[in-house]
Amino acid sequence: MRLTDQNSDPEGFVEPERGEEVGKTLHRIFLFLYLQFAFYWATIAAGMFVNYYYVIPSNLQPNFTSIFLQLFAAPSLFAHVAFAVLSTSMSIPVIVLAMRVKLKQVVLLHAGAITARMVGFVCGMLFMYFGTSSITNGDLDNLSTFIMASVFLTAVILTFMSRIFIVSEDVRIKFQVPAPTLTG
Amino acid sequence: MEDAKLDAALKGEEIGNLGLVGLRLTLKLCYANFIAYLVLYVTGMYINIYITGGVTTIGISDPSNMIHMVTAILNFVFTFIVMVVGFLYAMRKVAMFSLGAVVCLIVGTLGGLVFLETGGGRLSGADTLAGGWIMSILFMLALFLSYYATLKIMRAIKVLEATNRI
Numbered sequence: 001m002r003l004t005d006q007n008s009d010p011e012g013f014v015e016p017e018r019g020e021e022v023g024k025t026l027h028r029i030f031l032f033l034y035l036q037f038a039f040y041w042a043t044i045a046a047g048m049f050v051n052y053y054y055v056i057p058s059n060l061q062p063n064f065t066s067i068f069l070q071l072f073a074a075p076s077l078f079a080h081v082a083f084a085v086l087s088t089s090m091s092i093p094v095i096v097l098a099m100r101v102k103l104k105q106v107v108l109l110h111a112g113a114i115t116a117r118m119v120g121f122v123c124g125m126l127f128m129y130f131g132t133s134s135i136t137n138g139d140l141d142n143l144s145t146f147i148m149a150s151v152f153l154t155a156v157i158l159t160f161m162s163r164i165f166i167v168s169e170d171v172r173i174k175f176q177v178p179a180p181t182l183t184g
Numbered sequence: 185m186e187d188a189k190l191d192a193a194l195k196g197e198e199i200g201n202l203g204l205v206g207l208r209l210t211l212k213l214c215y216a217n218f219i220a221y222l223v224l225y226v227t228g229m230y231i232n233i234y235i236t237g238g239v240t241t242i243g244i245s246d247p248s249n250m251i252h253m254v255t256a257i258l259n260f261v262f263t264f265i266v267m268v269v270g271f272l273y274a275m276r277k278v279a280m281f282s283l284g285a286v287v288c289l290i291v292g293t294l295g296g297l298v299f300l301e302t303g304g305g306r307l308s309g310a311d312t313l314a315g316g317w318i319m320s321i322l323f324m325l326a327l328f329l330s331y332y333a334t335l336k337i338m339r340a341i342k343v344l345e346a347t348n349r350i
Binding site: 037040041044045048049051052053138142145146149150153160163164167168170171172174175 | 190193222225226229230232233234237238306313316317320321324325328331335338339342343346347
């Protein structure tokens with residue numbers, strides 16, 4: 001099984017025109033990844049503001065609507081969530097472009113990153129839920145924060161790894177190297 | 185690939201003069217650096233959430249802080265070596281990204297020391313929080329810069345493998 005069957009001839013070499021097109025698509029992916037990493041960094045910056053300066057208000061109710069509206073109440077919290085959404089959404093064009101050039105690993109890694117961020121979002125909401133004055137469960141509050149931070153790092157690692165495959169493909173196209181095979 | 189085409193394709197590629205074996209060794213060092221970053225992040229989050237999350241403060245001799253600081257020193261050493269390799273073997277981008285990471289690690293460490301020296305807790309005042317924020321954000325930036333340096337090394341390896349210029 002070849003990784004990029006449809007871009008190559010039977011020998012695994014890339015046709016020059018096709019190679020140029022794939023190269024352009026890969027460079028578009030690079031641009032989205034640059035944006036994604038910038039947004040990741042901004043998410044951390046805003047997240048640390050939340051971590052050090054944000055206090056859950058005592059009148060916050062332990063229900064979805066009131067917690068969701070709280071995301072827009074404090075500037076640091078809003079910035080954190082907005083950058084998190086932006087960084088996550090950058091995976092969508094990356095997935096679309098990667099599908100176009102048949103880079104399965106990149107698609108899977110970014111799908112994994114989106115899933116990790118979704119789990120992080122749920123844990124972020126739970127952090128606020130367990131921090132409300134009528135619930136106040138310190139252990140679960142800490143656990144949800146820890147999971148939120150861990151899955152964020154997982155998402156960063158997955159997107160980092162995706163770039164390895166894109167660089168490999170870019171070099172392969174540029175130097176017209178046969179496509180690697182998964183089986184002997 | 186013809187020689188003329190190959191030379192044209194190699195323009196803009198930064199392969200340096202370290203050679204494939206040296207590059208592979210440097211890449212292994214970069215991977216070790218990422219493992220250190222991972223330990224640093226996990227211990228940092230542990231301290232942040234479970235120790236300094238409430239009214240408790242942390243001192244420099246606290247075991248979890250010691251692990252965190254030793255890991256940070258490892259990060260510094262690994263990144264510094266990659267930076268030197270970049271400068272010595274004509275890989276400008278690797279050197280510059282690593283230099284940026286080294287500067288971030290130094291300033292971030294100073295931020296961490298401010299955090300510890302001004303109280304070491306969430307309720308210790310504005311200086312403590314500012315120190316903590318600077319530490320977190322600069323270590324994350326250092327991670328990103330180290331990652332880009334790693335990618336450049338990885339690309340150089342792929343290019344050398346593709347062109348058989350060992």
